[in-house]
Amino acid sequence: MSTTSLIWIIVVVAVLLAVALVTGVVLARRRRISLTEPEQDKPAKGGYRAGGAITFNEPAPPVAEPTRPAEPVERSGASPAPVERAERVEPVERVEPVERVEPVEHPVAERTEVDGQPGVGDDAAVPRDSAKRGFVEVDLPEQASEIEEIEPTSGRLERLRGRLSRSRSTFGQSLLGLLGAGDLDEDSWTDIEDTLLMADLGAAITDQIVAALREQIVARGVRTSDDVRALLRDVLVDALHPEMRRAVNALPHADGASGPKPAVVLVVGVNGVGKTTTTGKLARVLVADGRTVLLGAADTFRAAAADQLETWGSRVGASTVRGAEGADPASVAFEAVKQGVAAGVDTVLIDTAGRLHTKTGLMDELGKVKRVVEKQAEVDEVLLVLDATTGQNGLTQARVFAEVVDVTGIVLTKLDGTAKGGIVFQVQRELGVPVKLVGLGEGADHLAPFEPTAFVDALLT
Numbered sequence: 001m002s003t004t005s006l007i008w009i010i011v012v013v014a015v016l017l018a019v020a021l022v023t024g025v026v027l028a029r030r031r032r033i034s035l036t037e038p039e040q041d042k043p044a045k046g047g048y049r050a051g052g053a054i055t056f057n058e059p060a061p062p063v064a065e066p067t068r069p070a071e072p073v074e075r076s077g078a079s080p081a082p083v084e085r086a087e088r089v090e091p092v093e094r095v096e097p098v099e100r101v102e103p104v105e106h107p108v109a110e111r112t113e114v115d116g117q118p119g120v121g122d123d124a125a126v127p128r129d130s131a132k133r134g135f136v137e138v139d140l141p142e143q144a145s146e147i148e149e150i151e152p153t154s155g156r157l158e159r160l161r162g163r164l165s166r167s168r169s170t171f172g173q174s175l176l177g178l179l180g181a182g183d184l185d186e187d188s189w190t191d192i193e194d195t196l197l198m199a200d201l202g203a204a205i206t207d208q209i210v211a212a213l214r215e216q217i218v219a220r221g222v223r224t225s226d227d228v229r230a231l232l233r234d235v236l237v238d239a240l241h242p243e244m245r246r247a248v249n250a251l252p253h254a255d256g257a258s259g260p261k262p263a264v265v266l267v268v269g270v271n272g273v274g275k276t277t278t279t280g281k282l283a284r285v286l287v288a289d290g291r292t293v294l295l296g297a298a299d300t301f302r303a304a305a306a307d308q309l310e311t312w313g314s315r316v317g318a319s320t321v322r323g324a325e326g327a328d329p330a331s332v333a334f335e336a337v338k339q340g341v342a343a344g345v346d347t348v349l350i351d352t353a354g355r356l357h358t359k360t361g362l363m364d365e366l367g368k369v370k371r372v373v374e375k376q377a378e379v380d381e382v383l384l385v386l387d388a389t390t391g392q393n394g395l396t397q398a399r400v401f402a403e404v405v406d407v408t409g410i411v412l413t414k415l416d417g418t419a420k421g422g423i424v425f426q427v428q429r430e431l432g433v434p435v436k437l438v439g440l441g442e443g444a445d446h447l448a449p450f451e452p453t454a455f456v457d458a459l460l461t
């Protein structure tokens, strides 16, 4: 072979190698997904649409403005003008802080009739408001001197979306970062799984979401940060079952032989999760919607709980029926519904006590409350209140309550205080019951309707 031929061969091989190298680099770059595009901070397509108000459901054909007998409750509209103060506003007893912090013996040990087992009215553990905890942590709202203005419910979640910032940064943004970081190897998928598990989505939903992402990232040919966001949004919204009915059954029953009957809503859950606060916030929403409300303080284990509820009521002109401390919760609930029917209010909201951690005790008490209430009127909604910050504990509670009463909706409180917003996914799956409302703060109007799309958008944008 001549020298010229050899030189030509070397040149051709060098050119081929250079072409192969350039092609490889270009292909590798095209497979990368970058999240640094200017589009990054724009809302996902369709935008954040949390404009919905809390919706209420009527149990039967709509009632045409029922005429109500004289009732000391003035209505407030969506933009309420100052209304006259309701008659029954009694001074709220202030509970002084308990200073002593000592362990408390469980009272059941001293009781002979229950054979050492907790009975109705007992806690499995020492109640949180025993001397061990102290009332100092319970923030009683100030007694209002006049009826307050209530923030309109429409657009409320949009206004409160900033309160989901902890979940947004540790859950939403982490996922976007991981998915958009380029070639996804097995380590990346493990990181994605860990992020979902740490946000309290639970193993089953994590598997479901990861499988959907793996499949669709290829099927859709995901390339850009917008593609990633859109895919993640669709997969998360889908896992939240947007088709579930989330209206609260709180509107009165149509005229019957004996006239219109109020809707009855039972608010249940263990102590400290935010039942009383939620009942108060819900009363405000109903009043803002032009409804008349009567409150039943069936949490008779703690006088301050009834005071707290009464204060919430007085702030919006709703009366509260309460019993003596330690009274039978069922009798208070019965009386509240009886008075609600007599007064012709639209809704009776009953705050129950959740002190019974033993299933039998809980069943006895809640079952009795429901039975006696049903002698007066149908129970339309049983709202189970869960504290989003309690993770697995909250789920255990949810299971017990679901076995005991027919839970029709979940209120997830304290979502503002947690980075684990994923509990929403898990609790719906566990119970098969929709999350209807979410608590996003201690403020009087920090209760919002739960909307899957708006929620996911708040996490991702």
Ligand SMILES: Nc1nc2c(ncn2[C@@H]2O[C@H](COP(=O)(O)OP(=O)(O)OP(=O)(O)O)[C@@H](O)[C@H]2O)c(=O)[nH]1
Pocket: 129, 137, 138, 139, 269, 270, 271, 272, 273, 274, 275, 276, 277, 278, 299, 302, 305, 353, 354, 412, 413, 414, 415, 416, 417, 438, 439, 440, 441, 442, 446
């Ligand atoms: N950050 C935050 N705090 C909340 C929320 N909902 C309730 N809380 C607070 O949680 C605490 C307990 O609320 P309560 O309404 O007294 O709870 P409860 O379940 O009625 O408790 P018991 O009356 O003891 O059974 C209060 O300090 C509330 O202000 C919420 O959505 N976010």
